[in-house]
Amino acid sequence: MSALGGFRRLPEDTRRSSRKRDNRAALGFLLPWFTGLVLITLGPIVASLVLGFTDYNLLQPPTFNGVDNYTRILTDDRLHKALGVTFTYVAVSVPLQLACALGLALLLDRGLRGMTFYRSAFYLPSLLGSSVAIAVLWRQIFGADGLVNQVLAVVGVHGRGWISDPSTALSTLIVLNVWTFGAPMIIFLAGLRQIPTMYYEAAATDGAGRWTQFWRITLPLLSPIIFFNLVLQIIHAFQSFTQAFVVSGGSGGPSDSTLFYTLYLYQRGFNNFDMGYASALAWLLLLIIAAFTAVNFWAARYWVFYDD
Numbered sequence: 001m002s003a004l005g006g007f008r009r010l011p012e013d014t015r016r017s018s019r020k021r022d023n024r025a026a027l028g029f030l031l032p033w034f035t036g037l038v039l040i041t042l043g044p045i046v047a048s049l050v051l052g053f054t055d056y057n058l059l060q061p062p063t064f065n066g067v068d069n070y071t072r073i074l075t076d077d078r079l080h081k082a083l084g085v086t087f088t089y090v091a092v093s094v095p096l097q098l099a100c101a102l103g104l105a106l107l108l109d110r111g112l113r114g115m116t117f118y119r120s121a122f123y124l125p126s127l128l129g130s131s132v133a134i135a136v137l138w139r140q141i142f143g144a145d146g147l148v149n150q151v152l153a154v155v156g157v158h159g160r161g162w163i164s165d166p167s168t169a170l171s172t173l174i175v176l177n178v179w180t181f182g183a184p185m186i187i188f189l190a191g192l193r194q195i196p197t198m199y200y201e202a203a204a205t206d207g208a209g210r211w212t213q214f215w216r217i218t219l220p221l222l223s224p225i226i227f228f229n230l231v232l233q234i235i236h237a238f239q240s241f242t243q244a245f246v247v248s249g250g251s252g253g254p255s256d257s258t259l260f261y262t263l264y265l266y267q268r269g270f271n272n273f274d275m276g277y278a279s280a281l282a283w284l285l286l287l288i289i290a291a292f293t294a295v296n297f298w299a300a301r302y303w304v305f306y307d308d
Contacts, residue, residue, distance in 0.1 A: 051279040058273050069280035079281070081256050082264040085170060089260065090237040093177040098229055101181040105188035106218075119186065126182035134176075135246035139163060142172045163247055166257040173243050173258055184229040191225035192218070223304045231296050238289050241266065261285060 052069055056062035073079060108118055125134075141147045142162035149159030162168045199217045208216065219226075241262040244253070252259030252267075265285070269278030 048279040048282055051276050052283055053280075054276045056276040056279075058275050062276060065276070069277045070284075072277060073280065073284060078256065078259070079264060082252075082259045082261045085257065085259050086238065086261040089170065089174060089177070089240070090234060093174040094230070094233045094237050096174070097178045097181045097233060098184055098226070100178055101185035101229070102188050102222075102226075104181065105185050105192055106214075108185075108189055109192045119189070122185055123182035125180045132242060132246055135243050138172065138176050138243070139247050164254055166253070166255040169248070169253045169257040173240075173247060176243055177237065177240065184233060187225060187229055188222070191222050195221045220305045224306060227296070227300050227304045231293055234292055234296070235289055238262075238285065238292075 051062060053064060053066060054062035055065045055068075104122055108122075139146075143149075144159075144161040144164065146162075148162060152159045160168065162172050195218065199221070200213055203213050203217060239262060240260055244258045244260040244263045245266070247253070248258045248263070250263070250267075250271075252263060261281075262285070265278050265281045268274045268281060
């Protein structure tokens with residue numbers, strides 16, 4: 001220490017050497033993450049981009065075929081069927097899921113007893129909804145001799161094979177996705193807790209009812225949270241695979257009624273060993289998700305409001 005009681009300034013060479021040691025230590029700790037990023041993430045991404053322009057069957061070296069894989073997309077009728085099924089699944093299940101999540105969040109925001117229990121109970125399906133066990137359970141519930149038909153038989157209604165019927169097979173998967181509303185519900189609940197109560201007090205003083213308060217205060221102030229959940233759930237719905245694979249036995253269901261895009265991609269790559277075409281399909285899925293995300297961000301300027 002100096003005569004004035006302060007700390008002595010280290011020489012420049014010493015400080016530079018200390019910074020180098022700190023940088024080397026930081027790089028050492030980050031090395032496993034960077035290794036995983038290159039080998040597990042970036043490497044396969046680049047490889048799939050290259051394989052999308054090749055004919056590759058996993059057993060022989062890939063051969064370059066130009067844009068043949070991408071031109072096949074235009075004439076692949078089964079792919080078009082998978083796109084239709086996936087778009088229907090996303091368009092129906094995501095709004096219903098968010099509506100259920102918002103409704104339950106509004107109910108829980110009223111301060112019910114046992115709030116911790118209810119939050120955990122409603123959140124649990126989000127943790128299990130994409131698991132194989134829940135998909136198998138769903139198959140048992142909606143099977144020809146499943147729980148749903150057993151309940152209907154009690155009231156004298158003859159059920160059907162909900163999963164084996166092309167007209168209802170996709171609906172069972174939509175119900176499964178709606179059931180996993182726990183994650184967006186927790187986010188909605190956190191957003192509701194951030195809305196200042198003074199807005200509701202002022203609205204009540206002016207004679208506004210609960211419905212008016214919901215449309216004029218809750219929804220506008222919650223719109224950033226709705227937008228966030230909407231983007232995430234659309235991406236998640238496009239990537240759904242386990243439910244359709246397990247419930248349909250990997251075949252795509254009756255008349256391809258549950259042939260999700262990801263399931264068809266899996267079939268082309270690992271059942272037909274057409275990995276070049278599967279890689280092209282993967283990049284098409286990326287472009288579709290990017291397009292939906294871009295449209296959502298463009299439209300957000302017209303309905304998302306930030307309390308600046």
